[in-house]
Amino acid sequence: MAKKVKKPWQTKDVMTQIYEMNLWGGKDFDFYSGEGSHHPKIVKPYLKAIKTFLKSFEELPIICDLGCGDFNIGKHLVEYTKKYIGVDIVEALIERNKKKFNAIKLDFRCLDLAKDELPKADCIILRQVLQHLSNAEIKNIVNKLKNYKYVILTEHIPLGNFTPNKDLISGQGIRLKQNSGVNILKPPFNFKVKDKKQLDECVLENNKGRIATILFEVF
Template sequence: MTKKLKKPWPTKAVMTQIYDMKLWGGSTFDFYSGTGSHDPKITNPYLQAVRSFLTSHNHNLVVCDLGCGDFNIGNQLVSLTKKYIAIDIVDALIERNKKRYKHNNLEFQCLDISKDALPQADCLILRQVLQHVSNAEIKEIVKQLNRYKYIILTEHLPLGTFTPNKDIISGQGIRLKKNSGVVLTAPPFHLKIKDEKIMDEHVLEANKGRIVTTLFCLH
């Protein structure tokens, strides 16, 4: 039985509990990172856009994937990179991924991305990760982002006008119920970028918002 934690839960503990209790679904899976990582309507256009970007750089980019989850997505991108560093905060998940996925240019690491030093790379992938994280932790992550030339950021955002970056407690939920979503270039994060481009946008059914993937060029 999973131990009940007192709030606010440490992020590592709550993310571990989410997988243990299968709060993102996938009852038949050992680990499951949610429909956003498995629904072809969402994943196929995303993969097409990211594959095109990586191919345009002649498969020569070192990519760091922050919050790689069950690696259903990352596994389909590894071959298009010079090196792929996949990171997650859940120890058991990383150990499982190490056993399941084998590529000469693939490395898994277990890190808390709001506290630990991030690896050097050309391109950073942050796919539906920050939407689950508190503003205080996002601020710590942003402090390290300037070392990367490219960031491919995917966030679940409301439809229409919304107030960015309302705070939440790190966990299963996201900011959508507050009519908010993460916008790194807005206060209180103020990420400095050179250019940005929307790579993919998927509108969900039943007014459940949209999943937007943006390419940031930082320098």
Template sequence: MNLWGGTTFDFYSGIGSHDPKIINPYLEHLIVFLESHNNSLVVCDLGCGDFNIGKHLAKYTKKYIAIDIVEKLINRNKKIFEEDNLEFYCLDIAKDKLPSADCIIIRQVLQHLSNSEIQSIIKKLVNYKYIILTEHIPLGHFIPNKDIISGQGIRLKENSGVDLLVLPFKLKVKDQKILDEHILENNKGRILTTLYEVF
């Protein structure tokens, strides 16, 4: 329905996946991380969308597993993006079993989900060594994890955003590091990417 723009695209994952000012620094930081592991990590991308991000990262991995809930989108991605180390699956990440991997990428996905769905995903995240999480959150102080109904919208208008380390989620991590932060214009918040190392 082009609710996120991109009227000339068959599928469009929004400006956060297409604006060079947002995605280029993000890609640079992720490539540095992947190369620091000698391109040997198996990466699972939860919510790969139109694959405008993942297409730049797959070659820096041992295997790149891209997942989305939209079957027509996954079928489209399979036709457009073909690499020996690339796999696409149509899964509901809140309900279905996830593939084995070393690293999980979740880019601006949890912000659209209810707390109960996020909780079910977190239970699976503890099986991975690294989590690279990107969330659109307010500038300055905000109230984390206000519940929403899953859908197109996010918590920003409620002065809230997803923080996995606080209630009700309380994800336990060994280490965390901010990889990238992009401040949006007109007080529209910031896009924050954090690397978590799990116990």
């Protein structure tokens, strides 16, 4: 009798397990997207910067939050938008968000960013998502970003100089231990932009890198 070949885990399975096992912390929470979405030192200046940007629009923008997680960040931004679309790969998390957060202009969808067609919007928010994904998945996502006018990208990267975009297996960890981080302007992604501006940066204690938020204006 032939042995059954064990199928490799898909990113959806991996991310679902991370939340089920509280691998990003927050054991007292039903779903917890990590300190990057909860620590005041990280969250407060980030929200201030994003709100300032959203207020600069003459008309309220449509925002698509790719990897909205537990929505501890996004819930503060909905009022500054015409429509806010929260997307995540974890089905149970999206169902929870639908029940917990309710507003006419709020829309939650369960999608795989690398495989599925993404919603139309004026601006994309990608907050500490790409850092957990393989280069192949990032490349698929970056290829779709050219369809949007603005992309707000937040990544946890090393202090000082580092080698960008070392590959990893999608999951809980990031590239920091390899002295690497995601830079979508560099190979193998080579994302072309009209302009870029740093909106926020939080330097973490104990040489744990920095969390940088950059606004890209796309051609």
